Amino acid sequence: xxxxIGRNVYDTGELGFELACPNCQHxxxxxxxxxxxxxxxxxxxxxxxQLTCSKCSTSTAFTDWFTPPFGFGNLAFSFNEWFxxxxxxxxxxxxxxxxxxxxKAQY
Numbered sequence: 001x002x003x004x005i006g007r008n009v010y011d012t013g014e015l016g017f018e019l020a021c022p023n024c025q026h027x028x029x030x031x032x033x034x035x036x037x038x039x040x041x042x043x044x045x046x047x048x049x050q051l052t053c054s055k056c057s058t059s060t061a062f063t064d065w066f067t068p069p070f071g072f073g074n075l076a077f078s079f080n081e082w083f084x085x086x087x088x089x090x091x092x093x094x095x096x097x098x099x100x101x102x103x104k105a106q107y
Contacts, residue, residue: 002078007043010071013105021053022064038062042072071101 011017019028019035038049039062050059063072077092084102093100 001082002080004076004078005074007046007074008076009039009043010073010076010101010103011105012068012070012103013107015068015104015106017070018067019065020067021056021058022060023058024053024056026053026055035062035065039072048072068104069101071103073101 017030019030019033020026021028033051035051038051041047041049042063048061048063051062051065052059063070086102089100089102
């Protein structure tokens with residue numbers, strides 16, 4: 001197990017990702033949606049910008065657009081070759097009293 005402390009983006013590695021509006025689930029091509037700017041701003045300042053869906057006009061936090069989910073945080077636990085269960089992730093979330101994002105990655 002590895003522990004990372006400090007602001008970082010935790011992605012899915014070789015598994016890739018899609019960008020979809022969390023409200024209407026419309027999928028967007030990562031090449032055409034401006035998502036890198038909000039990620040960079042979050043990395044520098046911690047500010048969570050909104051993305052506006054061109055299909056339903058809803059604005060939501062850019063952090064909610066990644067499928068599968070990415071983690072944006074200041075603390076991370078990496079488990080290599082561990083078969084975690086949802087109950088464990090929920091337990092850690094309860095213990096920390098904070099939202100925990102389970103990022104499944106392959107490198």
